[in-house]
Amino acid sequence: MIPSHTKQNNRLSKRVQAIKPSGIRRFFDLASKMDNIISLGVGEPDFVTPWHTRxxxxSSLERGFTAYSANAGLMELRQEISYYMEERFSVQYDPETEVLVTVGASEGIDIGMRAILDEGDEVIVVEPSFVSYAPLVEMAGGVPVSVGTSIEHDFKVTASAIEEAITDKTKAIMLCFPNNPTGSTLNREELNELVNVIEKHDLIVFSDEIYAELTYDHKHVSFAALPGMKNRTILIQGFSKAFAMTGWRLGFVLAPPDLLAAMLKIHQYSLMCAPTMAQFGALEALRQGLDEVERMKQSYKQRRNFVVKSFAEIGLTCHRPEGAFYAFPSIEKTGLTSEAFAEKLLMEERVAVVPGSVFGQGGEGHIRCSYATSMDHLEQAIERIDALLQRLK
Structure with missing residues (x-):
């Protein structure tokens, strides 16, 4: 007789069974059961979506716009996205053939991977990186190949590091800038250094630029804006972060017509379209919400400056994040792993952070701290982290 647990396992895809659950969720689940928690773990704005967007x-619901939109999204919204990207980031996309509205930016990455990958194709994933990249590659049948970055180089990837990881199976590279979890970004000169390698090896570039608007010290440069790169780039963007619309689950993908058509095919069968009422909100956000985006950005920048300064004062090395709303200080001096430190901080001081190890190569020895929370909470969190450090001396 076959044991019942074996039968249960046979019901599941081996590919899915091999994927580990998100390392972030364990700490959120622990924190949710505790009192007096200050959370620096959640990667979302502490601002409520502006009223005019809501x-x-x-209003769209009241007017009865409750039916499906076009699979690719409301044409009016796609046109506005096209205008927005040209005005803000100097990239031109045809709203009819090169713009797809998705259920969050994450869907864009998922269907992009499924559109281009055959079994065994390799995708270079620059790490530390958002936790979903490697699993999405694997679920599409590909093989993620990690290329690590380090605090010594401000977590910036180099062309030589990418080239060393390339094999005859390499199909694409996954970039995220400004980066989650490090807050590091790449300027035009640094991006241009990658171009020759990408052209030489005929790679497709996934460029996750969801934090583009939250770039503090210089203007964001889109990878697709570099000479010759638009035709190689699947550009991921959305409304969650800069527009404070995480729960709306609305993103968009920009790509050459052949790649976008393949992604649209998957989107049609799996999701049909993004929620219509959310699309009307996004249309308003693009037309009337950019001043609020700027105000939120300036608030994050103020908090960024406070957090970096405060970590230095309590003795933690922390590079200066140039974008997003995360700090990634080193806790190596404590002698603890990032997971052990994060658990100790949660249990003893009631501060929730994310261990750097969950973000891949180069993340160990660090913790991710979101500063998308109030200054009062940030001040209290720094005091509590310092209290733990004093006990660990």
């Missing part, structure tokens, strides 16, 4: 969505 009102536009409510």
């Amino acid at each position: 009102e536009a969505s409510i």
Whole structure:
């Protein structure tokens, strides 16, 4: 007789069984059961979506716009996205053939991977990186190949490091800048250094630029804006972070017509379209919400400056993040692993952070701290982290 647990396992895909659950969730689950928690773990704005955006969505419901939109999204929204990307980031996309509205930016990455990968194709994933990249490669049948970065180089990837990882199976590279979890980004000169390698090896570039608007010290440069790169780039963007619309689950993908058509095919069968009422909200956000984006950005920048300065004062090395809303200080001096330190900090001081190890190569020895929370909470969190450090001396 076959044991019942074996039968249960046979019901599941081996590919899915091999993927580990998100390392972030364990700490969130622990924190949710505890009192007096200050969370620096959640990667979302502490701002509520501006009222005029919410009102536009409510109005669309009141006017009866409750049916499916076109699979690729409302044409009016795609046109506005095209205009927005040209005005803000100097990239031109045809709203009819090169713009797809997705259920969050994450869906864009997922269907992009499934559109281009055959079994065994390799995708270079620059790490530390958002936790979903490697699993999405694996679920599409590909093989993630990690290329690590380090605090010594401000977590910036180099062309030589990418080239060393390339094999005859390499199909694409996954970039994220500004980066989650490090806050590091790449300027035009640094991006141009990658171009020759990408052209030489005929790679497709996934460029996750969801934090593009939250770039503090210089203007964000889109990878697709570099000479010759638009035709190689699947550009991932969305409304969650800069527009404070995480729960709306609305993103968009920009890509050459052949790649976008393949992604649209998957999107049609798996999701049909993004929620119509959310699309009307996004349309309003693009038309009338950019001043609020700037105000939120300036608030994050103020908090960034405070957090970096405060970590230095309590003795933790922390590079200066140039974008997003994360700090990634080193806790190596404590002698603890990032997971052990994060668990100790949660249990003893009631501060929730994310261990750097969950973000891949180069993440160990660090913790991710989101500063998308109030200054009062940030001040208290720094005091509590310092209290733990004093006990660990």
